[in-house]
Amino acid sequence: MIDIDNLCFSHNGRAPYLLDGLSLVVERGQYVALAGENGCGKTTLMRLILGFLKPLSGTIRVRARRVGYVPQTTDFAARAFPITVDEALESWGRLLGLGAKSYAAAREALALTGMAERGSRLVGDLSGGERERVLIARALMGNADLLILDEPSTGLDADGVRAIYSLLSRLRETRGLTIVSVEHNLTAALSAGASVIHLVNGRTHVCTPRRYADESVGGRLFGSLIR
Secondary structure, three states: EEEEEEEEEEEOOOOOEEEEEEEEEEEEEEEEEEEEOOOOOHHHHHHHHHOHHHHHEEHHHOOOOOEEEEEEOOOHHHHOOOHHHHHHHHHHHHHOOHHHHHHHHHHHHHHHHHHHOOOEHHHHOOHHHHHHHHHHHHOOOOOOOOOEEEEEOOOOHHHHHHHHHHHHHHHHHHHOEEEEEEOOOOHHHHOOOOEEEEEEEEEEEOOOOOHHHHHHHHHHHHHHOOO
């Protein structure tokens, strides 16, 4: 699904590189959580995969029918637009070129995320977890098979976090979605079956859920990498 080979990138176009010889393969149907300290390049790597940035060298190949992107949410952004959930998603469908099928596509996506009964609510009146599910629904429209999320648990309470990661796990199992998320909540991502990709010194280090679950292994691996 995603094949990255020997990627190098810096924002000023010169060495030292933020991402230096990074290689990564994400298989179809896999859930990958990008982790690491602030400034390590997680968000930059996400933007490169999305095509918002171009690598200085190396290659990125994304073999997806359509990519759905879920940005971080804020209360201010949600309350700035007095629009209902149905209206927001139907408008998005028209931007995707779905035309007269936009309303049906919106309703289907809301049903997939458990938000079908919230269609008449104003987006600004939703809880943080509900808004996140609406954003996931929007990203699924147009039959997306690759979902990329930017810190999906930001600003959510414990119940909201559980609901979002349960939804991501269910979507991967029932629809075969490939998921890549920039993460600071590794416990939640691992509970949903994610493999952790730690970015350290511009390169990737992989840890599967089973290996990370062994506290001693996780501590040795990530403690030694971060020091």
